[in-house]
Amino acid sequence: xxxxxxxxxxxxxxxxxxxxxxxxxxxxxxxxxxxxxxxxxxxxxxxxxxxxxxxxxxxxxxxxxxxxxxxxxxxxxxxxxxxxxxxxxxxxxxxxxxxxxxxxxxxxxxxxxxxxxxxxxxxxxxxxxxxxxxxxxxxxxxxxxxxxxxxxxxxxxxxxxxxxxxxxxxxxxxxxxxxxxxxxxxxxxxxxxxxxxxxxxxxxxxxxxxxxxxxxxxxxxxxxxxxxxxxxxxxxxxxxxxxxxxxxxxxxxxxxxxxxxxxxxxxxxxxxxxxxxxxxxxxxxxxxxxx
Amino acid sequence: xxxxxxxxxxxxxxxxxxxxxxxxxxxxxxxxxxxxxxxxxxxxxxxxxxxxxxxxxxxxxxxxxxxxxxxxxxxxxxxxxxxxxxxxxxxxxxxxxxxxxxxxxxxxxxxxxxxxxxxxxxxxxxxxxxxxxxxxxxxxxxxxxxxxxxxxxxxxxxxxxxxxx
Numbered sequence: 208x209x210x211x212x213x214x215x216x217x218x219x220x221x222x223x224x225x226x227x228x229x230x231x232x233x234x235x236x237x238x239x240x241x242x243x244x245x246x247x248x249x250x251x252x253x254x255x256x257x258x259x260x261x262x263x264x265x266x267x268x269x270x271x272x273x274x275x276x277x278x279x280x281x282x283x284x285x286x287x288x289x290x291x292x293x294x295x296x297x298x299x300x301x302x303x304x305x306x307x308x309x310x311x312x313x314x315x316x317x318x319x320x321x322x323x324x325x326x327x328x329x330x331x332x333x334x335x336x337x338x339x340x341x342x343x344x345x346x347x348x349x350x351x352x353x354x355x356x357x358x359x360x361x362x363x364x365x366x367x368x369x370x371x372x373x374x375x376x377x378x379x380x381x382x383x384x385x386x387x388x389x390x391x392x393x394x395x396x397x398x399x400x401x402x403x404x405x406x407x408x409x410x411x412x413x414x415x416x417x418x419x420x421x422x423x424x425x426x427x428x429x430x431x432x433x434x435x436x437x438x439x440x441x442x443x444x445x446x447x448x449x450x451x452x453x454x455x456x457x458x459x460x461x462x463x464x465x466x467x468x469x470x471x472x473x474x475x476x477x478x479x480x481x482x483x484x485x486x487x488x489x490x491x492x493x494x495x496x497x498x
Numbered sequence: 499x500x501x502x503x504x505x506x507x508x509x510x511x512x513x514x515x516x517x518x519x520x521x522x523x524x525x526x527x528x529x530x531x532x533x534x535x536x537x538x539x540x541x542x543x544x545x546x547x548x549x550x551x552x553x554x555x556x557x558x559x560x561x562x563x564x565x566x567x568x569x570x571x572x573x574x575x576x577x578x579x580x581x582x583x584x585x586x587x588x589x590x591x592x593x594x595x596x597x598x599x600x601x602x603x604x605x606x607x608x609x610x611x612x613x614x615x616x617x618x619x620x621x622x623x624x625x626x627x628x629x630x631x632x633x634x635x636x637x638x639x640x641x642x643x644x645x646x647x648x649x650x651x652x653x654x655x656x657x658x659x660x661x662x663x
Contacts, residue, residue, distance in 0.1 A: 208540045215501065215518030215564055245521075245560045246541045258518070262565060287554070311631020312609065314542050316554040317561070400543075400631045 208249050214257040221264055221376065225349045229372050231257045237374055238262075239283050240318040242310070243326040267376055272298070278380040286315040286323070299380060300494060301336035301389035301408055308332065308399045321375050324360065327367045328402075330427035334361070335408025336391040338432060339422040340380050347376045354379075361431035384420075387412040388495030390487040393426065394479050395470075403427055404471035405479040407459070409487035413495050416447045423455075423484065428465035428476050435462045438484065452488050456481035503567040507532065508576030516563045522556075523547050525563035526573060534574040534604050538633070545632030548605040548612075549573050555612035574604035577611070586656070587611060590649035591642070598636035606632050610646045618657075619650055 214231075218224040228235055234256030238244050241260075247253035261267065261283050268283040272294040280289065289295055290306045309315060309323075309332045323333045324344065334357070342357040346369055357378065360368050369375065383389065393406035406426035412419050421442045423435040438458040445451050465476035500515040507530060514529055526532045526549070535558055538546030542557040549558045550572040577585035584592070587610050597603050606629065613620060613628035620628060625646045634642065 210519035210521065212517070212519050214499065215562070217564075241562065241565070242542055242557075242560055245562070249540060260562075260565060310542070311545065312612070312628065313545065313548055313555050313557040313631065314560075317556050 210245070210248050211251070211254050213248075213255045216257060216259045217263045218259065218261075219263055219265075221267065221347065221374070222349075224259055224261060224264060224374060225347065225372070227257075227259050228374065229349055231259070233371065235259060237325070239322040239325075240285065242314045242318040243322060261374075270295075274298075274382070277382045280320050280378050280380070282321045282374065282376050283319055284321070286310075286318045286320060287312075289320055290315065298383055299336070299340060299389065301339070301391040301410070301491075302333065302380075304391040305332040305336050305408070308393060308403075311400050321378060324357070324378065325367065325369070325375055327361055327363075327365050327431075329364055329429060329431055330402050330404075330406065331432065332391075332393065332403065332406065332426070334432035335406060335424035335426045336389060336410075337378065337380065338424045338434065339389060339408045339410035340383070341410075341422075342381075343379045344375050345377045345379065346370075346373045348373045352376075358434060363430045383410075383498060384412050385498055386414065386495050387420075387498055388491040388493065390490035390494065392483050392486050392490070394483060402470065404468075405465070405476045405483060407480065407483035407487045409484070409491045411442070411488065411491040411495065413447065413492065418442050418445055418447055418451075423459060423487075425459060425463050425480055425484075427470075428463035428480055430464075433463065435459050435484075437462050442488075447492060452485050455488060456485040459484040501564045501567070503564055505566045505568065506570040508572055508579060514563070518562060518564050520563045521559055522549070522551075522561040522563045522566055522571070523558035526558060526571075532573050532575050536601055536604055538601070538605075543631070543633075544602075544605075545609060545629075546602050546605040548608040548632070550608055550612060553615070555609055572608070572611075574607055577607060585611075586652040587614070587646070587649040590645040590652065594641050594645040594648055596638060596641040596645035598634075598638045602632060602634045602636075606634070606642055610649060613646070614650055614653060618654055620646070622647070 236255040238260045267281040269281045389410040391408040393403035395403040411421040425433045460477040460481040463480045465473040467473045536546040538544035542560045547558040
């Protein structure tokens, strides 16, 4: 397999990258870690006129956290650096859950979280936990910067709300609320390395034994990472019981819209959505006791 | 348009003019004749092409050669630079019978090097996690896991001997 021909640019500043992106127009693609774009090119699914690599731009590879402000993950921050970040493990364990099972060590050493979002696969592992955490993406163009809730970012498989000329420069994750807990779980034939045919991410807030607020996002069972609003409504304001968790599983399975493909049948995916939803709810509750 | 890249491979300086669509795997194998690094799936799923760039293991099939300008690459040839004496990881692979057809071996050994550099005494679960995504189609995984624990012991012992001297 050979890569198709393309022009390659390594801008040294963000402004230079944005100017290049405008000048090159349609057919110009941004590359962070390269683990998605290079595979797409090898498979002939993408034939860029030019590739603009972000790796030499200073300052956009940072992961910054403060217990007052929250977490910011820069465009070229590697997945491996999220995995080894002690504050992320403490404050955002559901994100650690996700990056732990993504691809293999080599791909985690190369790939980025922002790239995982921009690639917009319905199975993107970082999307469910980041959406449930209320994350906001920062989209920068020559005209300036706009912020968009990650919840509104995904429009279809490989399709996002990003406009031509924009680069996602970072993703911001707010601080978790007191007495909240998050969890992300997936199920797949190889328990990691492979692409999950079903996953679930939960963030729940508790007041005594009542679930006062909750977000549930299902991965790989709809054209985009899917907010399960009906299941959230079922859980919100309710006494936390085994029956409630059981019912939430059934509701989430109902609400999911999977297809059958090479990885799994739609029927099996719906069953797994129920299982994963329940497992994440149980873990989210346990973790909420620590916050 | 070709790009000029200057980089180190196994400590030696190289300067190459490469087309941007050339992968690091192609540059190593075709331009530098370092054919120890294999090409398996070509899509980052099998681990056979693993090399170490600036201390991190990467898939050379997914790495553009232009992107390693100014960087330092270690390939399986760098494990035994003299060609006479094998690296403890290679010794352990030979001793424990961890090589069958040999196609996955270079990638397995580079993954082992990356693992042992970060965790000098891994337990079995950590070794298996460190090899996840490295496929051996002869399915000789048990011996490979054993080889890495043997190598870890040897490397620790030689480390402590050096410290005593």
